[in-house]
Amino acid sequence: MAAAQSPGAVLEPALPARQEVLTIVARSASAEVARLKDIEANPSPTPVRGRWPVNTNWISATFFVGAMKLVDVQPVPEILDFSLRTARRFNYAHQGDGAPVHLINADDQAIGDLYQAIYLRTGSPGTLLPLKQRLDYTLPYLTFTPQPERLVWWWCDSLFMAPPVLARMSAITGDPKYLYAMDVQWWRTYEKLYDREQHLYARDARFIDRRSANGKKIFWARGEGWVLAGLSRVLEVMPADFPTRPRYVALFQEMAARVASLQQDDGLWRASLLDTQAFPEPETSGTAFFTYALAFGINHGLLDRSAYLPTVLKGWAGLNRYLLPSGILGQVQSAGDQPVPTKLETTALYASGGFILAGLEVAELGKPVTRLPITLPAPPALDYHASDMADIPVPPDATPDVRRELTRRAAERQAVQDLAFDPMVHDPDYRSPVAMKWVGGKPAPLVPPTEAERVPRATVRFAPDRFDDILWENDRVAHRLYGPALQKVEPPSGSGIDAWAKRVRWPFMDRQLKTGAYHNDQGEGLDYYNVKGTRGVGGLGIWAEDKLWVSRNWASHRILKNGPDIASFQVDYAPWPVGTGRKVWETRTFTLPLGTNFTRLQSLIHSDQPDDLIVAIGLGKGTTAPGAASLLADKDKGLIALWEPTDPAHGAMGTVVRVDPAMVVDIGADGENHLIRIRVKPGKPFVYYIGSTWDRGLDFNSRTAWEAYVSGEKLDFTVQ
Incomplete structure (x- = not known):
């Protein structure tokens, strides 16, 4: 300016x-x-004005x-x-x-x-x-x-x-x-x-x-x-x-x-x-x-x-x-x-x-203008020996007793250096407790977007460099779907859907992943949502025999449209068992346009048996901060939404699932998820929506605002 x-x-x-x-x-x-x-x-004895100690x-x-x-x-x-x-x-x-x-x-x-x-x-x-x-x-x-x-x-x-x-x-x-x-x-x-x-x-x-x-x-x-x-x-x-x-x-x-x-x-x-x-x-x-x-x-x-x-x-x-x-x-x-x-x-x-x-x-008025911000000096590398472990010099006139005591202290200090576990020396993954920087330079800083990249865009990317993740985002939200490569390193990996916290209008997930520290907020957002073994944000399963039967990670994928106005892709899930003697398999299409927190999912589930299926779509109960999330459940609107407790370091996230109200059977829960259950015919596609927000992002900073948005948004459940 x-x-x-x-x-x-x-x-x-x-x-x-x-x-x-x-x-x-x-x-x-x-x-x-x-x-x-x-x-x-x-x-x-009694401090007076002008004589206050520091x-x-x-x-x-x-x-x-x-x-x-x-x-x-x-x-x-x-x-x-x-x-x-x-x-x-x-x-x-x-x-x-x-x-x-x-x-x-x-x-x-x-x-x-x-x-x-x-x-x-x-x-x-x-x-x-x-x-x-x-x-x-x-x-x-x-x-x-x-x-x-x-x-x-x-x-x-x-x-x-x-x-x-x-x-x-x-x-x-x-x-x-x-x-x-x-x-x-x-x-x-x-x-x-x-x-x-x-x-x-x-x-x-x-x-x-x-x-x-x-x-x-x-x-x-x-x-x-x-x-x-x-x-x-x-x-x-x-x-x-x-x-x-x-x-x-x-x-x-x-x-x-x-x-x-x-x-x-x-x-x-x-x-x-x-x-x-x-x-x-x-x-x-x-x-x-x-x-x-x-x-x-x-x-x-x-x-x-x-x-x-x-x-x-x-x-x-x-x-x-x-x-x-x-x-x-x-x-x-x-x-x-x-x-x-x-x-x-x-x-x-x-x-x-x-x-x-x-x-x-x-004093600096005679110098040329210095543009802001200033660059703070990098703190020096901490020298263990130059700290409070430094030797105390022996005075020339020291008595024999003083010399013996100083010699003993020097030996004790040397013992600390020889025997003590030092995190800076002996922890190969040492990280300063006050800086987002590892010794050895493991993570890289987040690369700022170019001027051309600082524009709203819907985008989707297959990431073989991150265990076959599929990343999709628009100007409001960012999500991740886990791929088959992850199953080899994190068995039994599940098909829950991840949400990332985002505070910029342009894409950031790919650059954030490349830092190696994508769980750290470096200015544009981070991944701190807790999926673990839950359905995350809108993962589904089949409800049978009073339990949820879920697939493994997706087996194959196709990118349908990579922006700029719409991100769309399709995944196939290999057959998985439902109860005893039944199998199902699924093809699911994800579509995220600009200007919304909702991703549209169209699912087609096949089965080796013709009977109706009870599909349960979930929001994970796992939170990053102590306490239970606040639940909004509305069967008439086909809606479940959560507002998580505030994490002191990262804030709070909101999540939502919306389904066609005409398909709703009930709203309930299992040990890990809040669930909205719908009746589905095998071989007949259906549509539902998932969404998320972050209170430190740019759109919804409170539970009240989030619930008003997810309840009031008009959504189209027509199969395409």
């Missing part, structure tokens, strides 16, 4: 020298670290966001050492007393940025496992369906705290589930808090209709700064082809234009953006985040340089006027949720973090 233009562009002013800016920022950050070390060394809350987390970016640009050993030591001190953990409402609190997830930065420096998965656990717990609530009235991110500050951590988690691990869950909750928060007239966010729902004493809407400077800075950090790592990325860019540009228009003559913003009379003194924390975000927009081609550069430079100059003699930023509004007066002597770690971020972007 082109950079946003604004009127009033002027000739470019002189830029501050890059090294001068970095020196100012490093001095400020070092002063904060020195202050925090002093607090640790001289703790107060912890893992959002206040400290925001400082570390800036600090870790700084040490990537300009080495400052004392800052890096303090950051690493703090993370180790808290064991890479998060705040939250264990109550679920706290476990999903965005404020307590902001510290994850520090742990991610350390992981990228060390490659140690232990730095990320607690964060991964916390985020994995949170994901189902970010996408909770049906959408609840209350928000997880119910206050605008949260858009700085958690979304960038989630977005970066996807970039680090290669697992897009974090980014997609973030996307759902981001826009839910937008719908409730964003003022489309003012192009600003209400801090939370309490402030939507609240007015100041002067009758103005209340838009809090730091709150808007949180959002604009959060947008910057999300866009920093969001893939260029992410489906809703243009919305984020448009929102960023819209807010940036509004924020720039509210800058005061001194280069700073006021605590209440629309009512500068209420709090006329400058406020620096909001100013720092605004300056950072606007400079970020210039540096990455999101904002027009000539229009926004004067705003950024005025903001940077204004911030520098409020640096205290220590180098720490003053005139900061204290922690809160709305505009209040500010004082010169008030400082805060979050303001220092914002000041660092602003300075780092200002």
